[in-house]
Amino acid sequence: MRSVTAILQKIFTTQFYIQNTGFFLVLFYFLFGVVDSGSLISYHKGLMMGFLEGPSFLLIVLALWALYCLKCVGFVMKVLQSQGYEFLYPAMGSMDKNRRLREWLLIHNAIYLPVWIYAGVAMMVGIRYHYYGSSIIILVFNVAMALWPLALYDRKLFQPDIFFFTGYLQRWINRRFTKPxxxxxxxxxxxxxxxxxxxxxxxxxxxxxxxxxxxxxxxxxxxxxxxxxxxxxxxxxxxxxxxxxxxxxxxxxxxxxxxxxxxxxxxxxxxxxxxxxxxxxxxxxxxxxxxxxxxxxxxxxxxxxxxxxxxxxxxxxxxxxxxxxxxxxxxxxxxxxxxxxxxxxxxxxxxxxxxxxxxxxxxxxxxxxxxxx
Amino acid sequence: MPEPVIALHAVKKNYQDVPILDIPHLELPAGIYWLQGENGAGKTTCMKVMAGLIPFKGEIRLRGEVSSKDHPVAFRRLINYAEAEPFYPAFLTGRDLLELYLGTKGGDRQLIGEIAERMGVHIFVNNPVSTYSSGMLKKLSLLLAFTGNPAVILLDEPLITIDTRTLAIMYDLVRTRHANGVTFLITSHQPLDPEEVTITGTLRIADKNITLN
Known part of the structure; x- marks a missing residue:
């Protein structure tokens, strides 16, 4: 019998990569296809050195990773709102909190994995060339990106009517504003x-x-x-x-x-x-x-x-x-x-x-x- | 015969090429009518036609003077409809819908607020309808049907999905509004409780036509 983790990974992670095949093909083409194989490593090393050295370049890279994180969050929320996936609410809702958070952690980080791999290599390059400050920023930023969505997923599980990020704001608006x-x-x-x-x-x-x-x-x-x-x-x-x-x-x-x-x-x-x-x-x-x-x-x-x-x-x-x-x-x-x-x-x-x-x-x-x- | 509240003249309704309704003539004086018919006989289509929800051939007149053709706005002000299985856009709240109905159909806002409290609608009125159960949606839909100052209220299967407390409130509302001159057309596969409401007549829909018994 398959474990709960394997089933959840199938529902979220496998579906995420299947649905985003086109996106990853384009991404891989721009990251690895536009450079000849001989200069691939030096190309990426140069790219990483660029954002490890330059704060404004690093800011752009962090913004792109944040966008990818939002894409991951959007996907998980969409699955939770999709017809046919209602069973996830009682199933995951009946797990104890630690186990539930562990499952969310595994799901989110499995779909956030491409960023982790690239950021991990960049951090190693940063440590090798003594860019400790940038490496720490990358680590802290990605840990934050890997953790904050868990609270959102868990909240969604117990407040299914939340469409967007803050249920409180939504309810506040609903009480005061009539939609024309x-x-x-x-x-x-x-x-x-x-x-x-x-x-x-x-x-x-x-x-x-x-x-x-x-x-x-x-x-x-x-x-x-x-x-x-x-x-x-x-x-x-x-x-x-x-x-x-x-x-x-x-x-x-x-x-x-x-x-x-x-x-x-x-x-x-x-x-x-x-x-x-x-x-x-x-x-x-x-x-x-x-x-x-x-x-x-x-x-x-x-x-x-x-x-x-x-x-x-x-x-x-x-x-x-x-x-x-x-x-x-x-x-x-x-x-x-x-x-x-x-x-x-x-x-x-x-x-x-x-x-x-x-x-x-x-x-x-x-x-x-x-x-x- | 007393003045008809609602009169149907040569009403025909087809879905594509399939005829569903063909009612040459029907006049109903004020009262409470039970509209009966088998599944697929055309009860809901008939109600949707009367409520102005779907186009049809022919004419319906309310209180003898308001025509579905010539006075589409006044016509809709005089006829309310509660669907058998109501559904609304997921993001709307019950309050959004109440404000929309009160803003267009008018009526006593305070009275509707009181009915909402009696039915328990006020508890969930600020939540999006996507979070409502079928019973909550039904309660909201019934509440909306009592907004404004209608001459006719059409209730499609009002007995299903609502709890017994709300059912008693609904019977009470039907009695009170009927005493104030409102005519009701109610479809139901279950018989209406004779101790709660006195039926003026039974309408039978068969072979695309409606007959009054």
Whole structure:
């Protein structure tokens, strides 16, 4: 019969490495694949000497290890919140505290092991070359990273309703703040699908950064170039739009019994995307406010919001599946692109807004999820 | 015949191509009605149609003047619904939902607070619904159905999963609200306790239609 430790390692550790195979392949490629085998040791020795000598480099390395630790914590918490793993609560909850902490220690450090190996080698190099201060910092930091999550896991076991790091803060907020319907979808994303929203936002920010970078390289600023970047950024939100429809279909059906006008539902939809696009608006403002007028910036934001609203409104056609949606989205982008190039942006915004409103007001009350047979 | 509280005219509901409801005409005066039917007969679909949760063909009128087609907001203000198996987004708390219902349907906030205390909902109202048991969710859903000033309250299988104390409170609420002119449509596979509530009529749903006995 397998031991409890082996079973828990199978549930957490094995699954972690299976699910992150792609991540580790990329990591190994950058750490070991980009250097020829003859100079591999000197390359890593040089890298380690770099952060053992330089405090700012060491700080960056520690930050990267902390991020990896958060990734490990996120994985364990996700498993504990996943359907089918509820048995872990009574099973682990019935162990005595010392044994439970030992199991958490083994689980967490088994998935934190890649950092331990690299940090261990770095510490040995540090001692060999008399960088005792840096070696001690690395040791203390990693011991902390190996221990603090245990308290969080153990707390989660006895307070399963904790989504994030502090249950107290969550309860305090719940008592004092009523979530408005406009934030429901964002709550869903941040509590249930944080990776999805963060990835979308990160890639979208990268797209805008690339847009500004290319214009800076060419030593010019063209509003049409920025709007092209904005359109691509909007396209990167498509997965969130279909997720929004699925969320409304699955969880918000009860709201149809509430006396809320179609206009209010429409403004809520617009506000969801306005809030969702705030990070991009801030980024564009910071990078472009000296290069263009306020009106032009407003036009760019209106275009992005109008595209998002129209693409979401299209999903009120019940038979609009992902494939059809992408087709209509690309067709719309094609038309809008030429309007932008011809400086007909306000007309494009007006048309998108009118079409969104027509689709929404004619479809909302009649909409029902379509089940493909 | 007294003035109907709820009247269904040529109500049809299909799921894709499959017809579920086809009710040419049904008028119900104020009362407490027990909606009966076998599993899959269309009881829940009928309630969802009446509550405005799902689209349908035809028209439903409340108090003779408020139409589901022409006055969708006023219609929803006059009809409340408690689902058989309620579920809400995991991150919402009972308080979030109560505030949403009180903010849109209106009603006496203090009275709802008192009912919440009687049912014991106030103990867990600040916790996310993901931590609720099925009984706690059912209590919350019943409480939400009594918010506002409805003319009709639809209760889908209210007898299941709740404890006997809450059941007595629910019967009491039905009696009190009915005395104030609220009409109830209740589905249940178990008979409603005749000592607790007096049924005005039994509605039978079969062959996609509803008949009043």
């Amino acid at each position: 319907p406009v934030l429901y979808f964002l709550y869903e994303l941040f509590t249930q699908f944080p990776r999805r929203i963060l990835t979308a936002k990160l890639v979208s920010a990268l797209m805008l950064w690339l847009t500004f970078f290319l214009m800076q390289q060419g030593d010019y600023f063209d509003l049409r170039g920025l709007q092209l970047g904005v359109m691509l950024s909007v396209l990167l939100h498509l997965q969130l739009l279909t997720h929004h429809r699925a969320f409304d279909d699955t969880w918000l059906n009860f709201m149809e019994n509430l006396p809320i006008s179609t206009f209010r539902h429409y403004t809520r939809m617009a506000a969801v995307y306005l809030i969702m696009w705030i990070p991009e608006m801030v980024m564009i403002t910071v990078n472009a406010y000296t290069k263009t007028s306020v009106l032009s910036l407003l036009m760019v934001f209106c275009l992005a919001l109008s595209l998002l609203m129209f693409f979401r409104a299209l999903l009120y056609f019940p038979k609009m599946n992902n494939e059809l949606h992408v087709r209509y989205v690309l067709l719309t982008c094609f038309v809008v692109l030429f309007m932008v190039l011809g400086h007909y942006e306000w007309l494009a915004i007006l048309l998108l807004q009118v079409l969104s409103a027509i689709v929404f007001f004619s479809k909302y009350r009649r909409y029902e999820p379509y089940i493909e047979s």
